[in-house]
Amino acid sequence: MQIEVNNLVVSYHNNIALDLTELTIPDGGAYGIVGHNGAGKTTFFKSLTNIITNYAGEIKIDGQNVREQPAVLGKVGIVLDGMSVYMGQTGWFNLEYFSGLRGNFDRNRAQELATELGINNVLNQKVKTYSYGMKKKLILLMALLHQPELLILDEPFRGLDLETVQWFKAYLQTLVEKQEMTLLISSHVQSDIEALCKEVFVIDHGQLIETIDLAAETDKKLRILDTTDNVRVQAILTDLDYAHDVLADGRIQLSIKDPNWAKLQVQMANEQIEINEIGVLSALNNKLN
């Protein structure tokens, strides 16, 4: 589902929390919304889904104005961090109750998804007996029940164990690739965003400050190089006419796609310069936390 935002301004008590002049998110694929704490990510997600409606400007999903034609949100699933469910009721009760709000409940589909998510055996228990991860999976299940064409996930991995996060990422990738879902996801963890998203929108103080094409970044194969003699390596790079940058801490940023990469390695070996570290440089560095 395509999202179009025009002149969106959201304020809390006269303080502007979000001010997006223009933002278009194409249909299909996974997109990251990143930014420091308080940047406006959750506010953006809430506005997209009519949880917040008191704003100036316009939001369209698949050409429908969400405030005026909220039916379009029937195809949208959202999981906000800290979303609440009825803790004193069972998982089944919550699934039926929240599905009922949308008008129908497909028990078989719920059962299938619960099995995939590994929470089928706890659905008869009260939610207050669930672990944090189980509760999060229950909320995800609610969002997936209606086969959303757009899934919005706010910090979906926070508090989950590594194994669950890995499973969850693979599951989301399948949804995006095989079911052509559009995924909008926020996370403060760089590797999560890099693993899933092809494009990332960076929000700062409520404004869109940058759009990063992660696929193109990966193609450039930019690396951070740290060696036993970075000063000498810089001189070699200059001699080789090898495009590079030097970071404040002396490490060197270069592309291993450069035709001189092999020559550099030979020269370093000849001069007995060793590589301490060669890490991936991401355009996302320092933009998430």
Ligand SMILES: Nc1ncnc2c1ncn2[C@@H]1O[C@H](COP(=O)(O)OP(=O)(O)OP(=O)(O)O)[C@@H](O)[C@H]1O
């Ligand atoms: N209900 C509210 N009342 C008043 N101010 C709010 C409210 N919700 C959010 N804000 C303010 O709006 C701004 C944006 O908050 P928002 O929760 O959208 O940020 P965020 O990018 O999701 O942050 P985080 O990464 O910490 O979750 C912040 O300055 C926050 O303090």
